[in-house]
Amino acid sequence: MGIAERRAREKEELRGKILEAAGELFVQEGLANVSLRKIADRIEYSPATIYLYFRDKSDLVASLCQEVFGPLKAELERIERESTEPLEGLRRGLKFYIEFGVHHPHHYLLTFCTPFQQTEMLEKTDEILDVNRTGLETFDCLRRSLDRCRDRGLLEFEDLETTAQCVWMAIHGISSLLISSHGDPHFPWVARERLIETGLDIVIRGLRRC
Amino acid sequence: MGIAERRAREKEELRGKILEAAGELFVQEGLANVSLRKIADRIEYSPATIYLYFRDKSDLVASLCQEVFGPLKAELERIERESTEPLEGLRRGLKFYIEFGVHHPHHYLLTFCTPFQQTEMLEKTDEILDVNRTGLETFDCLRRSLDRCRDRGLLEFEDLETTAQCVWMAIHGISSLLISSHGDPHFPWVARERLIETGLDIVIRGLRRC
Amino acid sequence: MGIAERRAREKEELRGKILEAAGELFVQEGLANVSLRKIADRIEYSPATIYLYFRDKSDLVASLCQEVFGPLKAELERIERESTEPLEGLRRGLKFYIEFGVHHPHHYLLTFCTPFQQTEMLEKTDEILDVNRTGLETFDCLRRSLDRCRDRGLLEFEDLETTAQCVWMAIHGISSLLISSHGDPHFPWVARERLIETGLDIVIRGLRRC
Amino acid sequence: MGIAERRAREKEELRGKILEAAGELFVQEGLANVSLRKIADRIEYSPATIYLYFRDKSDLVASLCQEVFGPLKAELERIERESTEPLEGLRRGLKFYIEFGVHHPHHYLLTFCTPFQQTEMLEKTDEILDVNRTGLETFDCLRRSLDRCRDRGLLEFEDLETTAQCVWMAIHGISSLLISSHGDPHFPWVARERLIETGLDIVIRGLRRC
């Protein structure tokens, strides 16, 4: 039935357009300033239409994050698979994570810089649980990567979990500060690329066997 | 001019009360949930009164950050003065910074996790320039501390500015992630104290002469 | 014409399902909280389908009342037929009426406690005329019952019509107040059964020959 | 301070205008169809202004009832005081109650024909508690009136509370049915005055010593 297929496609397309518009507004104006009306205006549909595609605003936001962080996980897993040299794989993964955040600044801030309590009040829709699961699986890449480096004697640390969390914190600091402050003319920022490389150097040296 | 002086003093006092009330609400409810009316209610003045002391809401918020980060600078400078052993001074300063953020979560997120563009639209009042100056001076503590460690041969790195910025990023990652996510039951977080110590270990080891 | 008949039967069935679902929701949530969408959800049809069976929401509501008050009339007529002692028949009928209202609270309130003007704006479809006719016939039971009691010298009153209307009002007061307020903890309500019996006592004594 | 007084008066006036507009709309369209916007439109103020005078919609509705039922209680108490003949006082009070309901039809329906549960969800503001208290005190008039008639040997009944509640139910039936159905051309309604008088006759005869 070609008709049904076309309909499904069109439906998916509109859903995509909503997410796209939401994402753009999101980046331009920040989470707090995005309203369903503005999104609807931008795609030239009525606000009520959005409710045909998303249960409510938080569902939409969750879907947005999911859409964005799905690819992050996929890419990190690809890097993991393709890297033969573990230390270099680790470094490439970390770097990709940082750059990914920089390229999706508002989604990044929403997901990782919004206090836990505020996120917590969102109802636990399937969507949101999916986001959580995706996040956990993404973190697994980092754990595996570090573990492999230790196996090969390239890095040295005691507790894998603690170390993985600390490494995440360090690179999160890089991406989040690049997002929120880099470019501020009141601060003598060093070039982004240099910061990323030096930051990675420090973290990896900090774990290296001396 | 005793009368004028008293007036000025009273004016300053009310301004202080407004900031104090705003800060409390801010910590309790987060930026998005603080309204001028709630602030006014709390100090038992009318909302219109606030406009006699602050140009608008964003002016108030900027002043709020200034109030909070003044003490941070003072304390970091104190630590700097009192530390005889440079490496230990560095570590104590970094740790204090992290803990300071954790104790002022909303101010911290507002100041360091809000995208630059959104802050940027504020007009450059003297207030805001002050905030900037304070921030720069605070960062100077870190520069000096690192430089002293290098002087004594305790640490080794090429460019001071780049290194200082990277160290800031790393510890910023620790405090901001502790604020926004630590406690989330969906993630197997390691105890806070351990994360802080291990994080500091990694960063400092990453700069150490091998 | 077997096909046409089957179609007609099926059509009637769906109409019945809609009314049934509407009635359930109605009882559970009250008139104000019932939407066509909820009804449609409950029977797993689309909201648009309802418009194939009812002109609009008010048409549906009118039909709903019709459905409910048909059985009331039938039962009252049965009581009338089966009662040999007229005074006892009257009392049983009145009591059944009260209890019927209590068991269909929302339909009762809708039918008898909604101001005339609001119902009046509905166009006079055959449906609504039917409702009216059913109501009139139901009221006839009361008239006949009172008349019979007077014939036998058990009750005494001048004008049958006036008396019948007054008796209706009195028992309507009992059922409607039981529906809307009984159970309110702010009022020292006497037990329902007692109120019904005493209320009936008063009304019947009020008509009795002294 | 003439100024303060004038302000207070003006404020009270606007509050009155809001309640008046609400009451009118209420009568014309029924509770479910009255919105704060419509009220605001009618008095040519912005919707937000209403919130300066009433906490929310339910507060407004409660105030409306209070405004209406305060006078009912006052008048019933006046009738009680002024009546020297107890039986006549009872009858006058009951009649006034009925007519009062007929003159404030929607307020009456809202207060006495809205299912308990739906009213219950309103927050217990002081306003609403006031309405409850007023209602209880009003009911006390009826209790006292009946008790006095029994004392003088004019009426005869066992339990005062049960009897008072039944009498209330009976006259509530009269007023509520007059409100909701009297005037319906599909029913052969007897003249209002006659119904009221006959209804009162029946109730009072039903309590009379034979």
Added chain:
DNA sequence: GATGAATGAGCTTTCATTCAT
């Protein structure tokens, strides 16, 4: 006959801000 998609109108409520006093 049935519906998926869409919408215009409506709702209650909150907010930052203004201005006459």
Added chain:
DNA sequence: TATGAATGAAAGCTCATTCAT
């Protein structure tokens, strides 16, 4: 200096209804 009164704008959301398919 301080404010009471007022408001325009905006928010998230629900509803009865229509219409092409």
